[in-house]
Amino acid sequence: MTAIRPAVTLEHLSHSYGKTTALYDVSLHIPRGATVGLIGPDGVGKSTLLSLIAGVKIIQTGTVQVFDLNVAEKKARDVLSRQIAFMPQGLGKNLYLTLSIYENIDFHARLFGLNKPQREARIQRLLNATGLAPFADRAAGKLSGGMKQKLSLCCALVHSPDLLILDEPTTGVDPLSRRQFWQLVDDLRREEDGMTVIVATAYIDEAERFEHILAMDDGKLIANAPTKQVIADTQSHNLEEAYVKLLSAENGLHIPPFKPNADEPPVIVAKGLTKKFGDFVSVDNVSFTIPKGEIFGFLGSNGCGKSTTMKMLTGLLDPTEGSATLLGQPIDAGNIDTRKRVGYMSQAFSLYEELTVYQNLELHAKLYQIPRAQWTHYVQSVMGQFDLVQLADEYPSALPLGIRQRLQLAAACLHKPEVLILDEPTSGVDPAARDMFWEYLIKLSREDKITIFVTTHFMNEAARCDRISFMHRGRVLAVGTPETLRLEKKAPTLEEAFIIYLEEQADDITAPKMEKSEKSAVKISGVSTDSPEKGMLAWWSLVWTFAVREGKELLRDRIRLFFALLGPVIMLFAMASSISFDVHPSNFTVLDYDNSSESRRFIEYFDGSRYFVRQPDIHSPQEIHRVLQSSKVKLVIEIPPDFGKKVLQRQMPEVGFFIDGAFPSTAENLRGSVVGAITQYVQETLTQQGINVPNNTVLEPRFVYNQDFKSIFAMTPGVIMLAMMLIPSMMTALGVVREKEIGSIMNLYGSPAGAMQFLLGKQLPYILLAFISYLIMVWISVMVFNVPVKGSMWAMTLGALFIITASTAFGLFVSSFVKSQIAAIFATAIIVIIPTMNFSGMLYPTSTLPSHVYMMAQLFPGYWFLLICLGGFTKGLGFMDFLSSYGALLVIYTVYFCGAVALLKKQEK
Known part of the structure; x- marks a missing residue:
């Protein structure tokens, strides 16, 4: 009898995160075609x-072989990527929420190189099997938890993998959806x-x-055997009982x-609540x-309105119809006294990762206005109650999920x-x-x-x-x-009863159209199962797949689209029209003690x-002080007295000029204008008095470019340059980092x-949007600011294309070493x-820069x-x-892009 070759072989596999050991010397074999369940406590x-x-x-220690590779x-990973489908933990983590159901599956199919007939046949098959066909055009972000998990599974299965790896695929999904999921x-x-x-x-x-069952505890395998054998070896009736025994935990709760007190009024009353x-x-x-x-349990299918009901009971949402009372008081978000008598714990972790366990609890004491003298007593009391004393100085991010949830409960209590x-x-918390x-x-x-009001899917x-x-x-x-x-x-069982209640409703969610797939499991026919084509066309088709998906997301995200397209235009209007080095008329006033004809003639200059x-x-x-302080005038x-008399007597009268020096450059220009006016007055006065003034040679400067010497002609090109550097690079960096934050980067890792x-695919849509924005800015410069293009428009536009590719490549480079969108922006x-x-020479001539700074300046596009x-x-x-500038921009782009590629790894550490 031929032995079944293993699908997965692990030998002495260990993995650590800093000082924390996640896996320790794990070795196992998983046969081909087997179904394996992996269980164990959190963390x-x-x-x-x-x-x-x-x-x-990335493998740290040990070996991992999949299908003998x-x-x-x-x-080996490149080959295996077409044979493995990995669905990461978290609701819809491999989905794009603005794309429709069909578009999400189609993207994954294209990612694995399926041709059009293959894509259409497999997508339709999966949609029919999951009951998602009627909702094919619905955005993934509008789906319930169960539907998201079904869609995630469709995305994982579209390329017909040989190994399907699912990390807690049904956590948070209602029992009926779980049954449909596993049936699929x-x-x-x-x-x-x-x-x-x-x-x-x-x-x-x-x-x-x-x-087959794999049970883990503390990074080690504690069970690796057929499921029936695990149950038999532990002398248990079912796997849950066996699991508890394997962990040496006490069973039986x-x-x-419950004995209600008929004399006490009810705590929560809802009558006809409608939203x-x-x-x-x-x-x-x-x-x-x-x-x-x-203890009142609230169960229901995903998206049935449980969370909305809870929000109405806590005053976070106002009901459209009906009424509700909490602790005998009508529910009102503004009733602080009632809210202090309620504790709320959300499904997602809502405490602060930056604070320790003790600091989080202390913060809650402040928020609930507990007297400062009692903070320590309250915090220590609740830490003792929930066994958190030994973890007081730990940060929540270092705690297993079960303890994090316990910490949230402690904060709520x-x-x-x-x-x-x-x-x-x-x-997501393990049974123990x-x-x-x-x-x-x-x-x-x-x-x-x-009184406890709890929602659950368990x-x-x-x-x-x-x-x-x-x-x-x-x-x-039903209630009971x-x-x-x-x-x-x-x-x-209670689960079967719940499913019967739901199936009696007979809608598209509870009764998906799966009859055909249940009656006959027929393979997709008429579709080639050959391996995807290789070569440059296939290589660029993957680039196009990423570009199309990013473009669709951008078009449906109005805020990102607005900033990518009109952000540079706003910069042009804001900066080009406000930054100016032109000398504008300055307000002045006069304090004239003489009030003579000669003083008035002096003022006329x-x-x-x-x-x-x-x-x-x-x-x-x-x-004088008042008008200068209020900025009503810049010069006094x-x-x-006797100014005119002294002038006529050819004496030297003193005149006071008080200049606002808050802005040195403006004050310096104003001083020069004052000196010029005085010089003209003195020359003409001396001439009138018969004194010959030497006729010195006058130099009249003529400017070769920008003859009017207006700042707008210099600032407009500078602002266009700055806008093309800043906005495209920021938007591109955000596009990549956003995938890291939401987890969809896993689609790259596993493809x-x-x-x-x-x-390249991420970059192309931002290049297109930035180029459109550049054309708009040039049109505004010519038509609004009256700054003409005197050179070759085509040559300048080619330069714009080079700067846009360089700036977007710089955004990709930055995204490779930052992990959050906020960090990417800053x-x-x-x-x-x-x-x-x-x-760059935008504000100061580059010739004034020190030599080493000047050399560094040439490294920036x-x-x-x-x-x-x-x-x-x-x-x-x-x-x-512009040939030298084109060449420099091309070199800079190459350096940025190659740096981004080198830093972006297809594996996590």
């Missing part, structure tokens, strides 16, 4: 293990004979459906029965009553609330941590009489609630104890000059595309603006494009005059 290395198998993480080798996987495995499936899951009942968003009804006529101390509202508090979490909830309910958690409600499409289907609702549908504008005279020395002329193809802006404005822009606008230059 034990499950995601790291899957990432290493998928080839998206060494994953550590780049050539089973159907596709029947079609794709020999597909190996490895799944990490937080749902132990899901793991039990797989043929004792829940004292509409336009024509869409999110919550439809919801009513329930929750007594003091009860810090101010001793009477009501706790918890939105899927254990989503969930049990520990529920121990705290039960203690709060039974001992502290805190049926074993729902069974622990005193009462539960089932919700779908905004309506409550878990056992009552199970018996009402005569179902063997200022009053008649185009450099001065006279304002009403002042009449006291005290007013003080004429002393056949290279870093160069990805970066880093790009600072690095671009300072050298561009100071070293702004220096070279300003030469092109000035030559095109003012000097009448053409192609041949």
